[in-house]
Amino acid sequence: MPIAAGSGAIPVTPVLVGVIIVLLVAAAGVVTLGALGRWQAVLGAGSRGALQLVIVSLVIAHIVNSVVLVVAFLIMMFGIATRTAGRRITLDRTWWWAGLPIAVGVVPVVAVLLVTGVVPVTGLVLIPLVGQLIGGALTATTLAGRRLLEELSQRRGEVEAALSLGLTDSQSRLEIAQPVAGGALVPALDQTRTVGTVTLPGAFVGMLLGGASPVEAGVVQLFVLISLLAVEAVAIVVTLYMVALGRLTRTEPATPRPATGALLSRTWSAVRKVRRQRRS
Helix, strand or coil, X not given: CCECCCCCCCCECHHHHHHHHHHHHHHHHHHHHCCCCCHHHHHHHHXXXXXXXXXXXXXXXXXXXXXXXXXXXXXXXHHHHHHHHHHHHCCCHHHHHHHHHHHHHHHHHHHHHHHCCCCCCCHHHHHHHHHHHHHHHHHHHHHHHHHHHXXXXXXXXXXXXXXXXXXXXXXXXXXXXXXXXXXXXHHHHHHHHHECCCECCHHHHHHHHCCCCHHHHHHHHHHHHHHHHHHHHHHHHHHHHHHHCCCCCCCCXXXXXXXXXXXXXXXXXXXXXXXXXXXX
């Protein structure tokens, strides 16, 4: 028998399950044909996502009426997000610092929403809302951390040149990394700019399927998008300073030392480039 939450909801039938499986297999096939990676990773991600959603649905149904259990569940989500973002950024022992940008981005926003009474203290509201904010902070932290560490690795000579000009370690890294940090906010900006014209995000569609009016759904979706912008902007700034201060690092592979003449030439070129950047 089809399972539906309401008159407007999509019925959960064997046909829907079959379509999901076909799409997952098709995605794995495209990855294989396009040499984009391992098809097993796609199937594994889809299977893991399905299993996790089943488990989470059962767990949420039993904890929504307990504030203590809801808070514990949110802390677990934060821990998983920290490890996921940290391991995407670096494989060394500094990965756990990825939790700071996520926390600094999410906690103040949630606190303001709770203090002002905008969001009720109920599990059915807090879990999906805070989960979306943690997910947004995770994405922003991962994108920023990876991009900044790659930039510092590729422009190591310019960092050394900035040091030779009298800048500290953190100032040198910040000088190189700061101009590219904003790129991590592009996905959130694009999502907000195109909402309603190109995309109809999950909160909007979910409320419509649940019977809410288009106006109510639109207001809630705008609230979610603006909250995500605030959370991700803070997470990116904190990630930038974690990288600049050397809290988030990446172990570099050993490389052969260049000849002395080539090293001096490269260093002098980097010094001139940094000077031009500082003048501009």
